[in-house]
Amino acid sequence: MTRILGIETSCDETSAAVLEGAGDDVRVRSLVILSQDVHRVFGGVVPEIASRAHLTAIVPVVEQALADSGSNDVDAVAVTNAPGLVGALLVGVAFGKAFAFARQVPMIGVHHMEGHLFATVLEDAAAVPPFTALLVSGGHTLLIDVEAWGRYRLLGRTRDDAAGEAFDKVAKLLGLPYPGGPHVERIAALATTPGAQDRPRGGALRFARPMLRRDQRPGDAEYYDVSFSGLKTAVLNAVKASPSEADRAPIARAFQDAVVDTLVEKTARAAHAYRRRRVVLGGGVACNGALVSAMRERFARDGVDVFAPTPRLATDNAAMIARAGLFHLERGERSGLDLNAFAAMPIPGLVAA
Ligand code: KG4
Ligand code: ZN
8 A cells, every 4th residue: 555645736726635545446635725816817827926836835735735644654756747837847846856855755757637537536436447538627628538547549639729728718708707617607507598589580699519510420530629719709709799798698608508519429429439338527627517417418328427526626636646646656657856847748658549
């Protein structure tokens, strides 16, 4: 059994966690997440401010995680080293190295998106491979077939904006605060019927589903990929056409419906093609209740189980990093004190479809 410290500083959360266990039997002993609220003032994450805030927070956050876990001892350290804001990542990486060196324990660098794949299993032991994974965060939209831990096949990705990024930009267009996802969801829920009643021809407001033609076949370049920038433009045009406050709800609803429909269909294609019985969601957009219900509804008829993490583990956190790190350590992998931070990097073990 290993007690592992996880550290996550890739974007605007300073997080530390202590996990204990082996194989697929792992418990979260503590999890501290400090969200950098300051970026709200700027309507988005300011990299230099994020780095400085991580510097201020990293020591107390780790100390709190150790204290909450009931013991100061750990056998290993896992730290996010890619992808993300390099200055932000470096704070965690530098801390992780110093900690590992001082305590003479092994350290492992973890890919942030691989961490998201491991978040759900911390809450539900059944969320293990093989499964179809949909990772939807502020920076990434990835559809991955997970044959086993460490064996990943990239099926689809976004051609432009990430799903979370689309929610954030649409929130801005609707005059809602950053980060916009939860606000768009809240406003969309106010639209009882999709679309305003006084639309031309009386129809509900509906946006085109990007990259979603029913005649697409496996092997088509667009079969699994998504694209959200056109949808964003459609929202902009709708806002210009009806600037009244009352129209915000139907617009938010029509946008969310289009995103959800697209993500559900692409995920269903992947699960079907690889005959998976489980679908695992991850990333901040997996907090979206409409997305999770639509997934469950779509897959219920096929007897496929849909797993979604609770918001605390769906968004950025160090528990998922520790969990992914433990997997790699158990395979005998180690990072040296020359571990570096990278803005972009492929997930280890990921092959193209
Ligand atoms: O995974 P995450 O915490 O950070 C990244 O790694 O990017 O994801 C943050 C993203 C933001 O774009 C945020 O607007 C979105 O997740 N998000 C949501 C919801 N809650 C957070 N999007 C839609 N509906 C939500 N309820
Ligand atoms: Zn993330």
